[in-house]
Amino acid sequence: MAQACWFLAVLLALGCTSRPGRAGPFHAQCKVQWYFAIPCEVVYESLVEQIQRWRTLASCSQGGQKCLYKLQSASTHFITAKHVTPVQGHVDNITFRLVSYHFFSSCHVSAMSISESWYAVKDHGTNYCNLYNLVEGSGLTEARGYVEVTSDFLCTQRSSANCSVY
Ligand SMILES: *[C@@H]1O[C@H](CO)[C@@H](O)[C@H](O)[C@H]1NC(C)=O
Ligand SMILES: *[C@@H]1O[C@H](CO)[C@@H](O)[C@H](O)[C@H]1NC(C)=O
Numbered sequence: 001m002a003q004a005c006w007f008l009a010v011l012l013a014l015g016c017t018s019r020p021g022r023a024g025p026f027h028a029q030c031k032v033q034w035y036f037a038i039p040c041e042v043v044y045e046s047l048v049e050q051i052q053r054w055r056t057l058a059s060c061s062q063g064g065q066k067c068l069y070k071l072q073s074a075s076t077h078f079i080t081a082k083h084v085t086p087v088q089g090h091v092d093n094i095t096f097r098l099v100s101y102h103f104f105s106s107c108h109v110s111a112m113s114i115s116e117s118w119y120a121v122k123d124h125g126t127n128y129c130n131l132y133n134l135v136e137g138s139g140l141t142e143a144r145g146y147v148e149v150t151s152d153f154l155c156t157q158r159s160s161a162n163c164s165v166y
Pocket of ligand 1: 027
């Protein structure tokens with residue numbers, strides 16, 4: 001009990017010093033695990049191409065958030081990118097970690113998106129959509145053996161997300 005109180009006190013102190021009067025130091029974020037029965041090379045190329053295809057604002061001319069992605073770094077097993085929301089200009093950090101299994105015939109992807117600003121303790125599922133839209137847009141949701149593992153606990157407002165909007 002004493003330990004729990006101490007932990008809470010530290011959290012409150014952090015919240016108070018960094019964001020007086022705000023909701024605390026928490027950022028909206030999302031973690032998703034994806035499994036594919038195709039090699040990581042194919043997954044890697046699909047994701048990198050999709051990030052580059054949605055670089056400019058042009059791909060949001062019909063609305064939605066499938067634009068303003070920026071590749072930060074890409075090496076066979078690790079991709080980092082940023083996504084800027086077209087209207088408010090919020091920046092989200094995105095990472096994909098790719099690990100081969102079943103003798104390189106399958107690929108496990110751990111993806112994460114986190115809002116750089118504190119704005120979003122409620123993000124309307126934007127962090128989930130940042131990741132999902134790339135996977136869906138590149139056709140990977142149709143790939144052999146596609147499985148997604150996530151939850152509302154791992155992803156802010158995941159179940160109410162409408163990724164054609166956010
Ligand atoms: C986002 O990425 C930048 C580096 O590109 C880093 O400095 C920053 O701390 C990251 N923000 C969060 C919330 O992870
Ligand atoms: C998501 O939003 C679009 C555009 O507003 C709408 O057409 C669609 O029905 C919505 N989908 C869901 C599942 O709510």
